[in-house]
Amino acid sequence: MVDAGAQRLGRLIARLKKVDAERLLADYDGDPIDALSAAMRIALDLPDATWPTLLEAAPIETARRDKLLAGDEPSLDQLARELNEFRSVIP
Numbered sequence: 001m002v003d004a005g006a007q008r009l010g011r012l013i014a015r016l017k018k019v020d021a022e023r024l025l026a027d028y029d030g031d032p033i034d035a036l037s038a039a040m041r042i043a044l045d046l047p048d049a050t051w052p053t054l055l056e057a058a059p060i061e062t063a064r065r066d067k068l069l070a071g072d073e074p075s076l077d078q079l080a081r082e083l084n085e086f087r088s089v090i091p
Contacts (some may be wrong), residue, residue, distance in 0.1 A: 014043050016087040024083055032076045039083045061090040 020042050027035035033051055040054040041047050043068070049057065055065045067075040080089055 014045050014088070016042055016083060021079060021084045024080060028080055032073075032080070033071065036076065036083070037077055040089060043083065043087075043089045058089045060089070061091075 016039055020039055024035050024039040027038070037049075037051050037054060040058065041049055041087050044054060046054060046057060052069060055068055058065070060068075064075060068079060
């Protein structure tokens with residue numbers, strides 16, 4: 001599956017394995033951004049990327065990216081739900 005954000009960066013969006021999604025959910029309450037970063041590093045195939053870099057690489061709208069960067073809890077929760085349900089970063 002190739003989307004605009006990934007295509008712009010010349011990379012495919014990967015799917016998380018079940019174990020990756022389980023790890024995301026297990027770690028989320030302790031540190032949401034760290035847990036999301038770990039999952040997105042896998043999904044975006046950017047193993048050393050920082051949170052801001054991952055959000056820039058993700059195929060998401062600017063307004064949503066800004067909310068995630070600001071640590072908006074509902075936005076973080078939504079991203080966690082999407083990563084768990086779809087096993088990928090969706091536009």
